[in-house]
Every structure is written in structure tokens, then in C-alpha cells.
Amino acid sequence: MPSLVVAEHDNKTLAEATANTVTAARQLGAPVHVLVAGHDGVRIAEAAALLAGVDAVLLADDPLYAHPLAEPLAALILALADRYDAVLAPATSTGKAILPRVAALLDVPQISEITRIVAPGVFERPIYAGAVLQTVQAPPGKLVLTVRTTAFAATGAGEPAPITRVAAGPDPGLSNFVGETLSQSVRPALSAAKIVVAGGRGLQSGENFKLLEKIADRLKAAVGASRAVVDAGFVANDYQIGQTGKVVAPELYIAVGISGAIQHVAGMSQSKRIVAINKDAEAPIFQVADIGLVADLFQALPEMDAALAKRGYN
Amino acid sequence: MKVVVPVKRVVDYNVKVRLKADGSGVERANLKMSMNPFDEIAVEAAVRLKEKGIAHEIVAVSIGSHQSTETIRTALAMGADRGILVVTEDEVEPLAVAKILKAICGAEQPQLVITGKQAIDDDAAQTGPMLAALLGWAQATRAHTLEIDAGTARVECEVDNGLQTIALKLPAVVTTDLRLAEPRYASLPNIMKAKKKPIAEKTAAEYGVDTASRLKVLGVAEPAVRPAGVKVKSIDELLNTLQAAGAI
Ligand SMILES: Cc1cc2nc3c(=O)[nH]c(=O)nc-3n(C[C@H](O)[C@H](O)[C@H](O)COP(=O)(O)OP(=O)(O)OC[C@H]3O[C@@H](n4cnc5c(N)ncnc54)[C@H](O)[C@@H]3O)c2cc1C
Numbered sequence: 001m002p003s004l005v006v007a008e009h010d011n012k013t014l015a016e017a018t019a020n021t022v023t024a025a026r027q028l029g030a031p032v033h034v035l036v037a038g039h040d041g042v043r044i045a046e047a048a049a050l051l052a053g054v055d056a057v058l059l060a061d062d063p064l065y066a067h068p069l070a071e072p073l074a075a076l077i078l079a080l081a082d083r084y085d086a087v088l089a090p091a092t093s094t095g096k097a098i099l100p101r102v103a104a105l106l107d108v109p110q111i112s113e114i115t116r117i118v119a120p121g122v123f124e125r126p127i128y129a130g131a132v133l134q135t136v137q138a139p140p141g142k143l144v145l146t147v148r149t150t151a152f153a154a155t156g157a158g159e160p161a162p163i164t165r166v167a168a169g170p171d172p173g174l175s176n177f178v179g180e181t182l183s184q185s186v187r188p189a190l191s192a193a194k195i196v197v198a199g200g201r202g203l204q205s206g207e208n209f210k211l212l213e214k215i216a217d218r219l220k221a222a223v224g225a226s227r228a229v230v231d232a233g234f235v236a237n238d239y240q241i242g243q244t245g246k247v248v249a250p251e252l253y254i255a256v257g258i259s260g261a262i263q264h265v266a267g268m269s270q271s272k273r274i275v276a277i278n279k280d281a282e283a284p285i286f287q288v289a290d291i292g293l294v295a296d297l298f299q300a301l302p303e304m305d306a307a308l309a310k311r312g313y314n
Numbered sequence: 315m316k317v318v319v320p321v322k323r324v325v326d327y328n329v330k331v332r333l334k335a336d337g338s339g340v341e342r343a344n345l346k347m348s349m350n351p352f353d354e355i356a357v358e359a360a361v362r363l364k365e366k367g368i369a370h371e372i373v374a375v376s377i378g379s380h381q382s383t384e385t386i387r388t389a390l391a392m393g394a395d396r397g398i399l400v401v402t403e404d405e406v407e408p409l410a411v412a413k414i415l416k417a418i419c420g421a422e423q424p425q426l427v428i429t430g431k432q433a434i435d436d437d438a439a440q441t442g443p444m445l446a447a448l449l450g451w452a453q454a455t456r457a458h459t460l461e462i463d464a465g466t467a468r469v470e471c472e473v474d475n476g477l478q479t480i481a482l483k484l485p486a487v488v489t490t491d492l493r494l495a496e497p498r499y500a501s502l503p504n505i506m507k508a509k510k511k512p513i514a515e516k517t518a519a520e521y522g523v524d525t526a527s528r529l530k531v532l533g534v535a536e537p538a539v540r541p542a543g544v545k546v547k548s549i550d551e552l553l554n555t556l557q558a559a560g561a562i
Contacts, residue, residue, distance in 0.1 A: 010475070109408070127435065130537060132534050176480060181476050292546070
């Protein structure tokens with residue numbers, strides 16, 4: 001039977017995480033169907049249908065899915081699960097909320113944040129903040145997997161797959177959406193950026209993050225942060241990179257005033273190139289950095305800003 | 315209302331874990347163990363509900379070896395009222411944990427279960443939503459703030475692009491994120507008092523739950539180490555290197 005990928009979207013655009021998850025699903029060897037549960041979701045279904053490697057798109061279009069509430073989404077997936085051998089979702093805040101519900105009601109274990117498909121039914125996943133990679137074999141029965149998107153390249157564009165409408169699932173009526181405060185940023189999203197510039201406690205204040213943002217804007221980079229500065233309220237929670245925040249793997253990661261605790265490194269160690277700027281030559285971040293600069297960031301950042309301007313990065 | 319808080323004993327977040335010599339798993343002998351930090355936040359959140367007069371009783375539950383009694387004592391010292399220890403030597407997977415907790419909720423009839431969003435050992439992030447699903451309850455994961463009012467929990471959740479507020483019908487399961495509540499340190503008098511608070515000992519079998527692993531661990535490995543990097547002396551040298559590599 002085919003595999004079902006739960007599409008990630010905000011009812012406006014299909015998230016790139018879906019394309020990464022399709023790549024993982026392809027590696028299971030079975031046809032891949034994508035489920036778009038949304039409200040006025042036709043355009044999202046069309047975008048999903050254009051992903052290479054997708055054989056069919058199911059569209060459940062209903063006001064019930066105007067916001068990603070875990071209970072109705074899990075109920076919908078369960079109603080479809082009979083026809084699938086595997087259900088996959090990206091390990092995003094939504095995917096992580098929904099899929100364990102599905103697994104529990106199917107009475108199968110979930111395998112979280114897979115980073116590699118070793119063989120059919122055998123998966124690698126990080127544990128202990130990525131200090132250990134565990135290889136696990138799933139029992140016979142349905143697979144329920146969340147996918148670490150940075151570990152699977154996004155699938156490209158292909159021939160359009162057919163879109164089929166499916167009935168909305170039941171409304172468990174357990175929760176309501178009240179509102180949201182979304183981060184407004186003109187910069188690229190952390191999960192999609194080619195370059196990430198991240199700041200830590202060394203920045204000392206939210207105000208000082210401007211020093212970092214200037215560099216980010218010159219490099220068209222996203223801005224990230226360590227837990228310490230999110231806790232201190234310098235930046236919003238969705239900036240946090242790490243074991244318990246976001247996992248990123250950009251082409252270039254520039255860590256400024258970040259010590260390199262294992263919980264932080266867990267979220268960025270797969271970056272292609274890592275630069276660290278820290279005034280402490282012994283900071284653990286230098287152990288994972290490809291290029292290190294021991295310097296006071298309050299001198300280094302303005303200098304970098306000026307040097308980038310001189311080199312034509314506007 | 316009654317609040318159930320599951321607490322897990324894990325390797326302390328400051329300890330670097332190593333593999334067993336035979337590669338069969340993670341060496342946990344003689345390591346510093348602590349309550350999972352997200353569970354500490356859950357206990358704190360529950361105690362604050364009690365201080366506000368919203369919760370009247372907090373039951374801390376741990377599933378693990380006898381040493382998990384220490385973890386329950388920590389919760390009791392922070393302000394939980396009593397404990398339940400489900401003794402097992404197995405490494406219990408999240409689904410079995412959720413089944414045991416479901417049975418406990420059946421007996422205890424709480425209005426709210428507050429769990430950590432993930433445990434920092436297996437990083438699975440499954441128990442809370444699995445429990446909510448098995449009970450047929452509402453859930454909110456990654457709580458940033460939590461308010462209880464007239465049969466409803468209003469929870470602001472940390473989502474990937476900001477904060478989302480949802481209202482849950484009680485009873486419900488809420489999982490904690492880092493910013494929900496800063497855990498208090500237990501005072502010495504409270505640590506003493508905690509020694510007298512009751513802890514009931516149970517087994518998974520009493521709850522009719524099989525704790526045998528369903529996933530088979532085929533092996534563990536350490537990730538590849540990154541090759542040693544270079545140090546540059548100046549911003550200009552840094553930018554030259556990055557430009558030469560086509561990285562910027
Ligand atoms: C349950 C749990 C989950 C966690 N999850 C995460 C997570 O997801 N992500 C995360 O990041 N952390 C996480 N942490 C926290 C982690 O353990 C560290 O405390 C945190 O990463 C430290 O942040 P930092 O590097 O900014 O601060 P610090 O460790 O305080 O480091 C600040 C660094 O700045 C440098 N510095 C100071 N001044 C200057 C200057 N003028 N110029 C240059 N350098 C300077 C210092 O030398 C130091 O290296 C978690 C912790 C726990 C317990």
C-alpha cells in the first residue's frame with residue numbers, strides 16, 4: 001500500500017518541509033500520496049501535486065482545517081489510514097503534535113525525527129541531543145514517522161499528480177483556535193535560509209541584536225538565537241535553534257557570542273559551513289566551527305558590517 | 315481540580331553520554347541523573363495552579379526503577395501532594411508510558427495532565443499527545459502560557475512561526491515548553507516535608523500494560539566528528555575565506 005505524507009502549510013502556501021518529507025517517503029519504495037487538509041486549500045493541493053515523486057494528492061477542504069488543530073487532523077488521518085502502510089509528517093510543531101495521536105490510536109510506536117532510512121522498516125534517529133545516533137527497527141504493521149527535514153533534500157518539480165477530494169473527518173469538538181501572534185520578518189525563514197546568523201548571550205541585549213541583523217540583511221540571511229537569549233526575551237521563541245528549538249542546516253551558519261552547548265549544537269551541527277565568533281578561545285563552539293575568529297563581537301560585528309558594505313553586499 | 319504530572323528520571327542535561335563498550339546502548343551507570351527539565355517545568359506550572367487555588371491536588375507519577383522515587387520526591391518537595399511510582403526495569407517506550415498514564419487517569423480522574431513536551435534522553439516528544447489521544451482528550455503542546463477558567467484551558471503554544479493560542483475543553487493534556495514557568499528550588503523545610511508525603515508503588519501489570527519494547531534497537535553510534543577547523547585573525551581574512559569558498 002502507498003505512503004501518506006501529511007502536507008505542512010499555513011493555508012496560503014505549501015511549506016518546503018513537505019518536499020523534504022516526500023523525499024523520505026519515496027525512499028520507503030511505495031507510491032506517495034500527499035494529504036492536504038486545509039480551508040480553501042485548492043492552491044496548496046495544486047502545489048503539492050507538482051512535487052516530483054508524488055503520485056496522488058488528497059484534498060480535505062473544510063473550515064475545520066482553517067487552523068492546524070491536532071484533534072481533528074489526527075481524526076482525519078486515522079479515517080484514511082486503512083489504505084496506507086506508512087504515515088509521515090515533517091517534524092515541525094504541527095507534525096509533532098498530530099502524529100503521536102495517530103500512532104497511539106493505531107496502536108503502533110511512532111519513530112520520531114528520522115534522519116536516515118537504512119532499510120525498509122529500519123531508521124536512524126538522533127537521541128540525547130544528537131550525541132548518539134540510534135538505529136531502530138519498527139515492528140510489522142503500519143509505520144508512523146516524523147521526518148527531520150534537514151536530513152532529506154527537498155524534491156523538485158514534476159508532472160502534476162491527480163488531486164482527489166476526500167470528505168472531512170469528524171470534528172472531535174475538543175479545542176478551538178483563539179488567535180496567533182506570528183513572527184513578522186522580511187528575512188528568509190530559518191528553516192529555508194541558505195545563510196543563518198545566530199546570536200547568543202554574548203549580545204547582552206535585544207537592542208544589540210541590531211548589530212547582527214545588519215549583517216544578516218547584507219547576506220540575505222535568517223537570524224537565529226540560542227536558548228539563553230530567547231529566555232531573556234531578547235528575541236522571540238521561534239528564533240531558538242537547538243535540541244528543543246529548530247533544527248537548521250544551512251550552507252553557512254555564523255554563531256556570534258554563542259558558547260556551543262550540546263543543546264545548541266544539536267540544532268546546527270549539520271550546517272555545511274560553520275563560522276564562530278567568540279571572545280573566549282576555549283568556547284566549545286570552536287570544536288564544531290570550520291572557521292573561528294576569537295574576537296569581541298562588539299568590535300567584530302561593526303567591522304564586518306563595514307567590510308561587507310565595502311565588498312558590495314548591500 | 316486534580317492535576318497529574320508525569321516525571322521522568324533522565325541523565326542530567328549537563329552530562330555528556332557515552333556508548334557502552336559493546337555498542338549495545340548508552341552507558342548510564344554512575345551518571346548524574348535528574349528530573350527531565352521539561353517535567354520540572356510541568357511540576358512548577360501545576361504548583362502555581364495550586365497556589366492560585368485552581369488545583370487542589372497534584373499527583374506526580376514516575377515510571378521506572380526504584381531510583382525514580384528520587385524524582386518523585388523532587389516533585390513533592392516542589393509542591394506536589396503525593397506520588398505514584400510504577401516500578402519497571404524495562405526501558406518503557408512512549409506508547410506504553412501513555413497506556414499506563416491512561417490507566418492512572420482512569421483511576422485518578424484528573425482534569426488536567428501536564429507533561430514535558432519531550433524528554434531530553436530519547437527526544438521523542440510523543441507521550442503527551444499519545445496520552446491525549448488514548449483518553450480522547452484535547453491537547454496543547456509546547457505551552458508558553460496556561461490559564462484555566464471555567465472548564466477551559468487557554469494555552470498559548472510555541473509554534474514554528476510564533477505563538478498560537480488555543481482553548482481546550484477540560485479534561486485535557488498540556489505539554490510544557492521552556493518559557494512556561496521557571497522551576498523553583500525546593501526549600502529545605504519543603505524537602506523535609508516531602509519525605510512524609512505518600513508514594514504508592516504499582517506495577518505496569520496492575521494497570522494491564524505490557525511494557526516490552528516494540529521497537530528493536532539495532533545499534534547506536536556516535537555521529538561523525540567534523541574535521542578540525544581553522545582560526546582566522548581578522549574579519550577581512552574571514553570574509554576572504556568565505557568569498558573564496560563561494561559561501562557568501
Ligand atoms: C532542557 C534544555 C533544553 C535546552 N535547549 C536548548 C536549545 O534548543 N537551544 C539552545 O541554544 N540552548 C538550549 N539549552 C541551553 C543550553 O544548555 C545553553 O545554556 C545555551 O545554549 C547557552 O546559550 P549561549 O551560548 O547564548 O550563552 P552562554 O553559554 O552564556 O555563552 C555566551 C558566549 O558568549 C561569549 N561572549 C560573551 N561576550 C562576548 C563578546 N563581547 N564577544 C564575543 N563573545 C562573547 C562567551 O565567551 C560565551 O561563549 C537547553 C538547556 C536545557 C536544560
